[in-house]
Amino acid sequence: MKTRLELSSSISTISMSEIEEQTNNKISSRRNSIFNPDYCKELYAISNNNITDEPCVDDVQLFPKNHSLASLNEKPPKDKMASPMRMIVAKLVIIILLSVTIALAAINTSEYVVTFFIVTMVIIVFTNGASAIYSNSLFGICSILPSRFITTVIYGTNSAGVLTSISSIISIAISPNAKTSALFYFSSAIFIVIIALITNTIFQRLPLYVHCTNNIKSKPDKPEKQSPRPQFWKIFKKIWSVCFNIWLTFTITIVNFPNVVSQVKRKTIPIDDSYWTPVFCFLNFNVFNLMGSLPVHWTVWPGPKRMWIVVLIRTLILGPFFILNNYLPDERVMPAYLANDYGFIFAVSILGFTNAYLMNCYFIYTPSLLDEDDVGVGGMIVNIFLFLGILSGGLIAFVTHPLVKYSW
Template sequence: MPKFDVQTNSNNSSKRLGIFSSDYCKHIGDTCNNMENGPYGVDVPSFPRKIQVASLNNEPPKDKWQALRIILAIQGLATSLPWNMFINAQPYFQDYKLMINPNSTDMERHYQSSFMNYITICSMIPSVLFAAINVFITNSSVVSPMRMIVAKLVMLALLAVTIALAAIDTRDHVVTFFIVTMVIIVFINGAAAIFQNSLVGICSILPSKFITTLFFGTNIAGVLTSISSIISIAISSNAKIFALFYFSSAIFIVMIALITNKIFQRLPLYLYYKNQVLNKFHQTDEQSSRPQFWKIFKKIWMTCFNLWLTLTITVFNFPNVVSHVKRMSIPINDIYWIPVFCFLNFNIFILLGTVLVFWTVWPGPKRMWIVVLIRTLIFGPFFILGNYLPDERVMPKYLANDYVYIVAIMVLALTGTYLVNACFVSMISLLEENELAVGGMILNLFVFLAVLSGGLVSFITRPLVQCC
């Protein structure tokens, strides 16, 4: 780790000055003032004396009560709420708000049958766009947390509009409801992309266990929204009450994330690593230049490719394909089949895949592409060969078994999230300290590119099984 300027003095010099002498204290104060007045000092709050002492000893402060990890998990939880909320509410949208009746037009029928595909596209195009903008407007080695605050305020406002729409009868305005919902999805996911992209950039300057904790929180969101969806179905058959309860819980979580946003910026451990990175940047000749995006990308391009291909296959299958696989023999009410054995099952094993990365990261960056390619060849065609769209398909069914489907969902989720987290951990080992924030944001941009490409490819599955 780089040290503060005062550490460049020899041991003898330190002894001559004396750690508590007025000259020594004045020297430390001048150093801190110079940092604050420099080109990147605006984003560096004054840090407490504990941080100065810890830095002088080159020992990071302790994460007291695991406060930083808990707050990062909460922030991660809030980043993926928009995506998880809308895809887990599939029955509310398709079977209630976009319900087909004998008088429905062809356009309304199309919107109803292709709703999940439209959610994916309207989520990921703005996510890619806003994440890319967020990367390239970054002009420092440390990301400003203020972007996250603005993004969360936008998310809160749009979730409030979604709740208002749930309370309004839109049966005579199906197309209008569909368009307004897609506009909400576009902007709420754009805000979430800025939020998540900035958060990953911030976490990338910390040790790898913190970015893994962030994704642990992100994946908890999937489990909680799945459970929330199942509870909502169980306690009320009224779709309006379901939506009000469901989306209100999202507002509650985003508000907690907004409150805790300012807290982690003041935690000693975060300030320690933030100032270490800024010190490293000040010691180079790059003080007046923007981050070297191409130089950073060349170091991690293979990791970006592995992450992109892994997530593309995951999103190609989930939720667009797997949510249309019908139950065959398992004794359960059809209303619970997809919420339990698709969404909840998938999200639980997503979470377990994140936990595995806390213990081991295998394979390394040089061999990871082999595992990624094998997974792609297996899961590319797997689910469309099962009981996918049984009433519409012409293609023969080779893997039409409920238990095979359930196990395959587990493996898809477990391997997908494990490899994605392994990519982020590998990225940290490939870059210099002052490159980590931008590197993390670039890698996170490929997350959104992968979800977009997976969603686009999933459009071919319905016509494929209908004509082959």
């Protein structure tokens, strides 16, 4: 058997005209058998002036054994990181973690405070991780459906807060005992996740989903093209106003909700204190946060260039409003100049409504300000400022408590 060096030497000793003449003779005699293995072996040997029954090179394997190129084309490699399966696994993980939470709520852990805290933190981390995987998979599946379905997913995401608030109110109504309420609350969460697991399985069998997935599979792969390195600064200059508005919007929202809003006490409305925060804080905010997504179907106002005016007015009004309301009445020294229950309820509604409306506007404006090739990078930049808004809002929220303890 010839080595690579010997093959190169033998090729160099044969004139190109001889190789071409012998090759043309073989091609003309076996034109209809071009994919015959014996012919291919013989043709390769002709170019080396050495016809042999053994393969010329046996130390290079382009494919695994018993795996032909044709079989690769007919049976493409199976996609393992598939979105429906990730969603199912994420839901199962959430169900298991919620079951552990129910067990912790049912037993007395007063003697194991540190252990209980550590286990609770671990559960929170893994639950949020599973929820993130589920959400990303859900939006991934939605991307192959018609564009109108993305709105439905946004509505479903926003309605999650409404369902959570309703579950909290029902758990309080069923039993004033904190342990019993916790058992019902987390049990209802497991029930909802199980329903989502069942409906997810049904959804994958719907004709629309099957049709859309088949269309994706039937599309030929697009050749990859080398794109230049994205110019982040150039893209940022086009959307810097949107980024600033997103940061300020989320900062004001997170500063007030839920940290400050949940600690504003009622003054005149005749309702039990145990229902005041769940109803007029959490349920109120989440309902109007859901409603804030609706107007963008009919109008998007005032436009990307003037949106900062709306954001600034929102900041100047809602930023200090809740601190100047009946926030921490037993601890504060600063006068509560705006302590009014009805004003508080209205302000919470505006906070939730404007939060959702402005965010939907931002996601509509961003692609319109960028070239098609820059939309992906622009979306990443927008998400960074969204995260910065959440981070800065959470940090500023720590200042609100000591702020009202001083007389100004």
